[in-house]
Amino acid sequence: MSTAQKEDNLRPRSSSVKGSASGKPSSKHEGNADGNEGPVSPSDVKKPTTKAERRALQEAQRKAKAETKMSAVVGKPAVKSGGEPVKKEMKPPVLKTSVPSKITPAGEEVAQKPKQTRTKSLTSTPSTDMKQVQLFSHLHQYTREEFLSLSQSGEYIHPAVVKLGLQYTAGVFCGSNARCIAMLAAFKKVIQDYTTPPEKELCRHLDATIKPFINFLSKCRPLSVSMGNAIKTLKLHISKVAPGTPEKEAKHTLLSEIDHYVQEKIELADNAIAQEFAQKVIKPGDVILVYAYSSVVQNALISAHKKGVKFRVVVVDSRPKMEGLECLRRLVEEGIQCSYILINAVSYIMKEVSKVVVGAHSLLANGCVMARVGTALVALVAKSYNVPVLVCCETYKFSEKVQTDAFVFNELADPNDLVPINRRQGHILSDWKEIKCLGLLNLVYDVMSPNLVAMVITEKYNVSALELLSSINLGRGRSKWKSR
Numbered sequence: 001m002s003t004a005q006k007e008d009n010l011r012p013r014s015s016s017v018k019g020s021a022s023g024k025p026s027s028k029h030e031g032n033a034d035g036n037e038g039p040v041s042p043s044d045v046k047k048p049t050t051k052a053e054r055r056a057l058q059e060a061q062r063k064a065k066a067e068t069k070m071s072a073v074v075g076k077p078a079v080k081s082g083g084e085p086v087k088k089e090m091k092p093p094v095l096k097t098s099v100p101s102k103i104t105p106a107g108e109e110v111a112q113k114p115k116q117t118r119t120k121s122l123t124s125t126p127s128t129d130m131k132q133v134q135l136f137s138h139l140h141q142y143t144r145e146e147f148l149s150l151s152q153s154g155e156y157i158h159p160a161v162v163k164l165g166l167q168y169t170a171g172v173f174c175g176s177n178a179r180c181i182a183m184l185a186a187f188k189k190v191i192q193d194y195t196t197p198p199e200k201e202l203c204r205h206l207d208a209t210i211k212p213f214i215n216f217l218s219k220c221r222p223l224s225v226s227m228g229n230a231i232k233t234l235k236l237h238i239s240k241v242a243p244g245t246p247e248k249e250a251k252h253t254l255l256s257e258i259d260h261y262v263q264e265k266i267e268l269a270d271n272a273i274a275q276e277f278a279q280k281v282i283k284p285g286d287v288i289l290v291y292a293y294s295s296v297v298q299n300a301l302i303s304a305h306k307k308g309v310k311f312r313v314v315v316v317d318s319r320p321k322m323e324g325l326e327c328l329r330r331l332v333e334e335g336i337q338c339s340y341i342l343i344n345a346v347s348y349i350m351k352e353v354s355k356v357v358v359g360a361h362s363l364l365a366n367g368c369v370m371a372r373v374g375t376a377l378v379a380l381v382a383k384s385y386n387v388p389v390l391v392c393c394e395t396y397k398f399s400e401k402v403q404t405d406a407f408v409f410n411e412l413a414d415p416n417d418l419v420p421i422n423r424r425q426g427h428i429l430s431d432w433k434e435i436k437c438l439g440l441l442n443l444v445y446d447v448m449s450p451n452l453v454a455m456v457i458t459e460k461y462n463v464s465a466l467e468l469l470s471s472i473n474l475g476r477g478r479s480k481w482k483s484r
Helices: 004-008 015-020 052-076 160-172 176-195 201-219 225-241 247-281 295-307 324-333 343-352 376-384 472-476
Strands: 101-104 107-112 286-291 311-317 337-341 353-361 371-373 389-392 447-449 453-455
Touching: 107 176, 160 201, 176 201, 176 225, 176 295, 201 225, 225 247, 225 353, 247 295, 247 389, 247 453, 286 295, 286 337, 286 343, 286 376, 295 353, 295 389, 311 324, 311 343, 324 337, 324 371, 337 343, 337 371, 343 376, 353 371, 371 376, 376 389, 376 447, 389 447
Parallel strands: 286 311, 286 353, 311 337, 353 389, 389 453
Antiparallel strands: 101 107, 371 447
């Protein structure tokens, strides 16, 4: 087709222009493919022959489609290129059969609300969002409005694990040893109730089964280093189960391994530390300062007292948990002479102390000791008075991580625990959330430098924290020190 013919086809005819100007159509067939206004039938549209014409047609179609959408949003009727509104097609009504109707006694039909599927979830007491401290905003913020959904991903949580997680959240189990023993006891119930599905191997399926249980416990409270090491050991024994082993035999082996781990790594280790402390560390007439509550330190002091060693204990405590009261109660029941002070008075009593003995949450690979918050302050005061600081720690608490301060990794507890103060004028921090420039920080752990620790007492060897720096493999049992 020549250029002249194209221009002639695109040029409007005079008759059609007059008809449109007068408002009356000139013929019945107005709006055909000759360029007049009105609806255009698909048979009258000439197919474009060149690439440019096809592109122009596509652009026109896109523009018309966009105008139709915009008119639907604004509420105005869509208009074609010729000015005629586009008629919307009326769709037949769709009956929703999913929502049943109910007929009242009066004969009226009332639609019932759709039933919502209930998800079994565990919720704790709701509270307002806590204000974050900027320096510790990278840590997991404590909140009581955590919905621990048990069916969020279709995973089953064993009742023993659910009960343990709620006890972790409520603070029933405190201390690394108590939390680890409770976790292993719950996993024993899980293994006892476990049944291998058909065409599945226990070594693989059981490992995948306990993963959501571990995630659930970590949501309730972050896992301790001792719990992490125990989980690694449990998974190692599960992976060692040979394929084809009878299920009853495999479960019996795993249960015995858990009992052996608790007996060897925790119970016997605490007894060995207590004997070593009573025989070589404590001397008659010593004044031992302890901080908060530690089961291994308590066992060591009671063991020395039963062997007839005369000594005195100073129990230092601090808010908000006041765990030193439990330690004081148990030592007094054994007949040990004790004194009780708060941490703000530790500098006044330190001149009378001969040794400071504390427990540990974990012993890091660089020699730093992670312990209950406030332990570093006690160690600094002891260092200024030239009082040796002894750390009692089992080897299963050794960690391969390296940390030099308590800012990189820590655990945040409920800041509302800092509000109650036993004073006559009431709780002066009760309205702390309404004060914009005030934020409460409740840390759980401290990190002590190895320069503050004189000796680390374990069930295998006694070594100073500075010597620990020269052996990264100490926690793996390949150290240069000989076991006792």
